[in-house]
Amino acid sequence: MRPFPFSLPRKTTSDNSQLLYLHIPYCHRKCSYCAFYSLVTSDGREAYVDALCREIMARGDGRALRTIYFGGGTPSVLTIEEIARIIAAIKDSFDMTQVEEVTLESNPEDLTPDWVNALAQLRFFNRLSVGIQSFNDRDLRVINRRHDARQAAVAIENAAAAGFNNISVDLMMGLPGQSAADFADNLRRLGELSDLACIKHLSCYELTVEPDTILDRQLAMGRLQLPDEEVLVEEYNMLSGWCSANGFEQYEVSNYSKPGFRSRHNSRYWNRTPYIGVGAGAHSFDGSRRRWNVSDAELYSMSEQVPYEEELLTSEDSFNEYVMTALRTSEGLDKSILRTMLTGKDLRQVESLLGGFVDAGLLTETPGRFMPTAEGLLHADGMACKLFVVQR
Ligand code: SF4
Structure with missing residues (x-):
């Protein structure tokens, strides 16, 4: 492993990455289970977007991209102007003629008609991932999400009305206090949304308790309880049954899609396709080396050349x-x-x-x-x- 910090070489051409990942480490509030580095503020965001554009231009070497993914954090906290600046930097730095899939991760409360319509008018994203997690207001309060169940449904309707017809929904299983009947109700609500025909993909993760998270402390203090293993098994079986009945095929442990709508970006990660990751904490892989940018948005934004570490994989x-x-x-x-x-x-x-x-x-x-x-x-x-x- 090389010592930290050292400088990013400009415009490396030693790999053939066709994937671009952009990390936006800002959120409206901290979910209780979240162990990711994320900032609950908009202070410094403008400087961060400047730095992100600088890194895109420094590393873009005109190679043809296949998939682009705005992840986080919560990329939908960005203004449309900020997103447009990032898009301009990408278009200036890469060949866009072969792009197949461009995804933006979002949270329901951000998908207002104005914002999501303006996003659609950029004509850049053809896939929207929406972090719903649950359609149950009690669940959402327990995990400290900012939206409620009604906003989750409205967000999907707004996105569909704006023309997004390839939407991925995130749900969670095994939430504290969640019963199998609660989860069944989540699937029922999802089914009602699927009638809109715009939901083509479902990611459903079992809650994991990471050390030093709010949830970890709440559980240690006995304020919350996780469901038993039998409830989880029941939820998993319900999920499999619901997906089969509704035409979603399982193509990864936690991911299901309508035929032809697997996440191309993630499928390529799993195939070990090289990728470029830009932004604080973003990882890149060139086929033999993995590198990761400094995961401090302030240091990232201040640095002319992005500090990073890397390791050569054996x-x-x-x-x-x-x-x-x-x-x-x-x-x-x-x-x-x-x-x-x-x-x-x-x-x-x-x-x-x-x-x-x-x-x-x-x-x-x-x-x-x-x-x-x-x-x-x-x-x-x-x-x-x-x-x-x-x-x-
Ligand atoms: S929205 Fe995502 S990144 Fe932000 S706090 Fe919640 S889980 Fe973490």
């Missing part, structure tokens, strides 16, 4: 990352990639373990791939850990 790291992500997807492991990553005893050991997972009904084997079954997706992390190759 072949073991690359293999372990590949199995960890690929086994979480319905596409699974590509045998030809396995053979380029491993040889000799390691390859034989891994093939033997994979054969065992096939016998256990966790994977199916085709001439080119090992693909998780529905049961296998539930055990993806466990299988990956058993396959990890140890560094010598």
Whole structure:
């Protein structure tokens, strides 16, 4: 690992990234479960947008982009003018002729008719991801979200009316105090929205309690209680049933889509496609090196050249990352990639373990791939850990 800080070389051309990720680390308020670096203020945002545009122009080398993702944080806290400036920097710095998918993450309270119409008029984004998390007001208060259930539904209607017809909804399972009946009601409300035909994608994550979050402290003090394992299993089964009944296919442990509407950006991450990440704390990957910008928005904004750290991945790291992500997807492991990553005893050991997972009904084997079954997706992390190759 190289020492921190050092300067960003201008316009690197050593990789062929086709993905661009932009990190916007600002939020209206802190969700109780959130362990990400995010700032609950608009102070310094203008300088941050300036710095983001500088970094885009410094690293843009005219390569053709396929997917672009504005993530955070909450990118929808930005004004339309700020977004337009960022778009201008991207268009000046990259070839946009092959772009397939451009996503912006948003929170419901920001999707007012004025804002979302103005966003649509930029004619840049063709996919909107909306962090709803729950349609139950009690759940939303418990996790300190700023919107309520009514705003969540109105946000989707506003986005659809503005012309967004490829919307992804985020939901959460296992919220404190949530019963299986509450979750069933969430799915019912989602079903009503799906009638609008604009929701093409669903990300549904089980709540995880990260250390030092507000939620962690509330649980430690006994103020909240998480649902039992049986409730979670019931919720997961309901989710699978709802998705099958409504034409959403599971293509990753936590992601479901209508046919043809998988997230192209995330699917490429999982395929280990190189990517450029700009903004405070954003990660980049060029096929062999991973680098991450300083995750301090003020330092990021003040620096003429962005401070970052990086590490060269060993072949073991690359293999372990590949199995960890690929086994979480319905596409699974590509045998030809396995053979380029491993040889000799390691390859034989891994093939033997994979054969065992096939016998256990966790994977199916085709001439080119090992693909998780529905049961296998539930055990993806466990299988990956058993396959990890140890560094010598
Ligand atoms: S909106 Fe997202 S990034 Fe912001 S506090 Fe909530 S979970 Fe964290």
